[in-house]
Amino acid sequence: MGFNLWRQFTLVLTAVVIGVPLLVICWSVLQLLGGGDTSTLTHLWATVVPEYIRNSVLLLLGVAAGVISIGVSTAWLTTACRFPGQRFLSWALLLPLAMPAYITAYTYTGMLDFAGPVQSTLRDWFGWGYGDYWFPQVRSLSGAILVLSLVLFPYVYLITRATFIQQSATTLEAGRSLGLNPWQCFLRLALPLARPAIVTGTTLALMETLADYGTVQYFGVTTFTTGIFRTWYGLGDLQGALQLAGMLLVAVILLIFIERWSRSQARYDQRSNRPAPPFQLTGWKAIAASIACWLPLVFGFLLPALQLASWSLERREVWADSAFWQLTFNSFGLAVLAAVLVVIMALWLAYGRRQLPTRIVRTSVAFAGLGYAIPGLVIAVGLMVFLTTLDHGIIALSKAWFDYNPGLLLSGTLFALLFAYSVRFLSVSLQTINAGLGEIRPSMDEAARIQGYSPLQVLRKIHLPLLRPSVLTALILVGVDVLKELPATLVLRPFDFNTLAVRAYEMAGDERLPDAGPPALMMVLVGLIPVILLSRAMLKSQQSALKEQEFVPVTA
Amino acid sequence: MSRLQLDKIHISFGAAHIVNGVSLQLEQGEIGCLLGPSGCGKTTLLRAIAGFQSLQVGSISIDNNTVSESNKTVPPEQRGVGMVFQDFALFPHLNVADNISFGMRKASSTERRKRVDELLDRIGLPGYHKRFPHELSGGQQQRIALARALAPKPGLLLLDEPFSSLDAELRERLAVEVRELLKNEGITALLVTHDQQEAFAMADKAGVMYQGELLQWDTPYQLYHQPRHQLVADFIGHGVLLQGTVNTQGSLASPLGMLEHPSLMQVAGGTPVSFLVRPDDIVPDPESRLRGKIKARGFRGAHNLYTVQLSSGIELLTLSPSHEVLDVGADIGLRAEFDHLVVFAADHCELPGFHEQAPTVQPLPSVLPKSQSA
Amino acid sequence: MSRLQLDKIHISFGAAHIVNGVSLQLEQGEIGCLLGPSGCGKTTLLRAIAGFQSLQVGSISIDNNTVSESNKTVPPEQRGVGMVFQDFALFPHLNVADNISFGMRKASSTERRKRVDELLDRIGLPGYHKRFPHELSGGQQQRIALARALAPKPGLLLLDEPFSSLDAELRERLAVEVRELLKNEGITALLVTHDQQEAFAMADKAGVMYQGELLQWDTPYQLYHQPRHQLVADFIGHGVLLQGTVNTQGSLASPLGMLEHPSLMQVAGGTPVSFLVRPDDIVPDPESRLRGKIKARGFRGAHNLYTVQLSSGIELLTLSPSHEVLDVGADIGLRAEFDHLVVFAADHCELPGFHEQAPTVQPLPSVLPKSQSA
Amino acid sequence: ATVNLYSARKEALIKPVLEKFTAETGIEVRLLTGGGDALLARLQNEAANTPADLFLTVDAGNLHRAAEAGVFQPLTSAAALAAVPDHLHGTDNLWVGLSLRARPIFYAADRVDPSQLSGYEDLAKPQWNNKVCIRSSDNIYNQSLTAALIEHWGEEKTEAWAKGLVANLAKPPVGGDRDQLKAAAAGVCDLAVANTYYFGLMQTGDDAEQREAASKLKIFWPNKDEFGTHVNVSGIGLTKHAKNKAEAEQLIEFLLSAESQAWYAATNNEYPAVEGVEWSETLQAWGEFKADDLSMTFLGENNAAAVKLMNRAGWR
């Protein structure tokens, strides 16, 4: 009991510390309720907020539809079916994740804009002028939805795929013995059973969408997030910006709550783990499946990657620059460090929640996982406030006791960066791992506990092996996200410390796209290598454990 | 000193009371057995003993240390308890050998290997070391689950229907082996089973649970021959309860005629009672005056089980060797041959329906026959 | 016209032959029952019939349409076959009502509700509609699995140990109800069970499988009284096989003395044979010259089961009412009382060990007793 | 010795000068780039313990906000103060300008007769309905322009102007300055508003299409006879708690040296803040113009009002 109390306390503490930046936001909302300055908000409500809400909602709906349809269908095809190229596709479909959304956005606007090659060629061929023909406007809400869907669907793909692979064959067979054909089995059993995974993946994609600034801004779509920045930068009202962020937070909490509630008490673990045999596709079915999987890969990755490659060729001298390799090292090191840290933390929290599902633990863990929906910059500011306050305290103490000024120990150091990544990306790994844990029957825990294993040993001996797909997925997701992370890095990093993302962004921000090519390409490459290595490692562990004959990628 | 002691345990899930005031006790090395209808709370009780389920009221002690109380639950891994789960709960990522040796944490790898080999031999699956759980049949999985629980030689072993997926022959063999093994290694065990033969064969103590209450906790012999509750009488063996009145001469006026039994002497004359009639208490006798019509016949291997309706409408069960086939509808003579006569106060005779609330337990100890031999 | 026909089916997993040349047949509305030791291939056979498992050799026809052949497998959903899975395979994300009505795809919601209510009543779980599978006990889950398979009224129903987690009373009640329901709705069913009583009570046809082979497919009565294979004799009931020689007078010289039986007349004089001795063939008789020592006693409710060792070292089983307790080690007299005498050629008498290769099936039809009545 | 610099100017556009400074003086410069507002927030939070000695921003709004927030201290270097004209000084000399960028109107040379144009007010005239390209009002460039117009015209007139401008837009206000120029060249609109250096980059860049697009456009310097072309400033200030004050002022002086100013103008096509520094060829080709000499402080002061005004006008 004593141990449990202590553990509960540490869990809550971890969650609270992680949630500090969110608390700063909550504080500003509370101030608002307590009769703070509402003039900015009033003005915003009267002018732009309705549009922000409309755009944000449409964007979210669109992206949700996009990532679910692409992510789930590719996940199902690559797990349940066998067709030419399936092995390659099953890991290649991860790649769009490594592509920063704004790069994809640049690529497509560059190509499809009025002045771009596609439209110019059309005009040359047919002798059209401006206004003589209709062409979809790339920089628009639908453009943003498309690009974000293409870049973010791997979240859904990865997490859903992991569950599809773990789904028990008997459950699906029960469906078929009740008269369902494979397609109906997918719709009525596999899909609902994968619901936590689909929801998790979609939530992550939507949170990223909500937090996204670069893409929507580039596409001229005014969303809540662009509103937050406009309020801060334009009106110089940081407080007002935080209040808007608070409203965003409330909306996210509400959404998550509704989803949890609608799941009620259903569970998703299945008794037997016999993997289902795959369907061998042939003929036009195989071709259709191939096309369905190749399309998102081509548009989400290959085309933008080609664009990056061509830019990088223009700037090939950079590859010999040692400073450039320093950037690569910084980025990669940070990504690995942060991924490991965040995944460990997520395991600690997710696992605590599973074993001590008291209300307070559940609430605080859920709170800790909200950071992903808040724009990184807002998180960074909240964190900065917290860390500098701590720093000032430390300095004051140190001065009083030792007459020595140690300078800023926490803020403006790598510590601050890692902290920020933890706040922001905890949710990614937490949700991924939770989805995985949900698939493990509680009787597994019990069978191990009864054999004398302590909770942590159970984690190591039972859950980690069974969770390996989820843990690796979480590592990749967080790693790739950290590689791409920009706003928090910009604000919190130390002097003379740059990353690939910062470099790519600074170049792109100045509309110097070819210069943005090499760092962006490097990000993709650096993110890709672990993906491939991990999928190999996964292949091995998988084959011995579940005897799946086929190549199994990362998630499995 | 008792190895396991349950003291007036109550367990609820929300508003539902699943276990109600159960007390029982097992001495070192004893094997206890829980019987009871599906959903009566047996698994829940075992889970509470293992430490997966917290108690609302009461306490559980192992070796005189309280491990569960209303506000205290010693974690499962600190109780030294082993368990065979009803759904096996094999680890899907480990092969058979690793599953079995999973709990032998301090053993050397030679020891492990030896124990795994020994157990696989005992459960009839030698050479299955490298199989994964999903490559086994249901019964094979169950046996692995059993071996896994036995491997670390726990001080107290909980077995939740450990033989339910096995064929009769293997089940019997294994029950004997497991009993031997438990006795040899001095393991105290609490077993849940639906097979009364098995319970009788294995258990030192047995009990019948009904809707969360433990109606009786006794030796198997007592449970069968001296049930202290009508529900126990009903549940154990195939019993029918009939009504009768004890007269002043100590005989029982019943639908089967006048019955004599030494135990009836202790009952006040004129008391209305119910009494238990088992198939083996009724013998077909062509000469008997007591006659009935065969309503149904069930083939049982050596015997046929006949349901016979007396002219009064009362239905009885009787066994007859299966080569003498009597047809449904035929007339048959019956003779009562009571070795034991189990008698209850009549006002509790109404057997509860399938889903009714648990009746309050009201045994009639004063009416219980003291001497059992006919 | 047969509803289900299996024709010399072979199934292997890689190099392992799991099902070997099984043929069987069920007519419309018949209930068949498969018995057999754990791991003998029963589940695999059912899965092949359902269409989850492809065949190497042979064919399966339903209603005279071939649904499985070595290179053809009609998808499960097109076979109109329902199945109760050994591990239940309930859908964890659906509540009880949705689980049960899952297969009633074309039914209106009123129909569904009616059928769910009706089935829940029958399986003794009324009002459980909104529960989720993980909120049910093992036996309750099993009953839901049964109801789910029954709900769409399939033409052919496969039941893989559908009552294994239920208590004896409920199991019996449910077996009767299910049998009634199947008969009423004209459903053909193939049942796997480990409970021989259940098999006998429910089945029109039954068979014993052993290491992938179906040794006999017959009525339950024939299976018990006219086993065509030593293994069947051994598996059904508690049997011991003894050796003897038939002399020219048609008597059997055996360890139990000279045995007479009409069926022995057909066996050539001097033939060495084995014959089956069941516990109910041996009656304790203090006056008998045939004497033995009690080696073990098992309490079985109404009876005790004694293992008795004759002076020749041969062990026999016998039953005796449980209130006459005889102690282990005591001397006892035995009398043979054969209603049926089952005799096999002696050169196949060696019962295979637990894990040996399946013996080739060699029944001795010429030696089989033609007339069974004593 | 070291100087610590927070810079809103991107690394690529400042690092070479800093390296040169280090080479000449031996003083090391530690650089942290980032968004102006974010850096300011960091400065404010770090308060007395900030490691930063200098804060460089790329627009008057931020300079103003920084000055208001009290993170600067007055400059004392006479050389620096003297080099820069007065209207490019912050209040109390809390900062000085380093370079200027102008935001004129560009027109499609084949379709527009420059005599039809007079100034920014044209953008709102019905005559140019569906013929104007400008980027989003999220951008500081447009916010500064509007802030300046508020100072010149008053809020009412400016709001009416903004509304007219929105009504005249040929396409939604999306993309960067370059995109507006490209759109004008492609015929989507006739008039485009952009900063001159983007035009310069297009003219001199290595992308043939962009050079071709730029060749179709000409600069119109608006409001010649009134306040002139809107200019914004990049500037630098000494932080209040600077630990390396002397070295920091030395760096400011270096940034204002003729050499740095010329490098600056040459690399980024911005106009030097120091008078008398020779312009690059590109700048010279665009010709002389009257730059708005409105005190930069107003740009900062009016920024919030400008944003609200644009919100009301529906300028997204």
Ligand SMILES: Nc1ncnc2c1ncn2[C@@H]1O[C@H](COP(=O)(O)OP(=O)(O)OP(=O)(O)O)[C@@H](O)[C@H]1O
């Ligand atoms: N995937 C597999 N690979 C190899 N052998 C297998 C596999 N699945 C099952 N087996 C073996 O096939 C045999 C038959 O299995 P099956 O499940 O049909 O047995 P069963 O008769 O249903 O037994 P039980 O009564 O224990 O359920 C078993 O010996 C089992 O070990």
Ligand SMILES: Nc1ncnc2c1ncn2[C@@H]1O[C@H](COP(=O)(O)OP(=O)(O)OP(=O)(O)O)[C@@H](O)[C@H]1O
């Ligand atoms: N999570 C739950 N919420 C509500 N009721 C539950 C829950 N889990 C179990 N129950 C109920 O508690 C009762 C006892 O369950 P338990 O598993 O102990 O039964 P059991 O005696 O083991 O039955 P069986 O022989 O069928 O395994 C059952 O009626 C079951 O429906």
Ligand SMILES: [Fe+3]
């Ligand atoms: Fe710019």
Ligand SMILES: [Mg+2]
């Ligand atoms: Mg149970």
Ligand SMILES: [Mg+2]
């Ligand atoms: Mg089976």
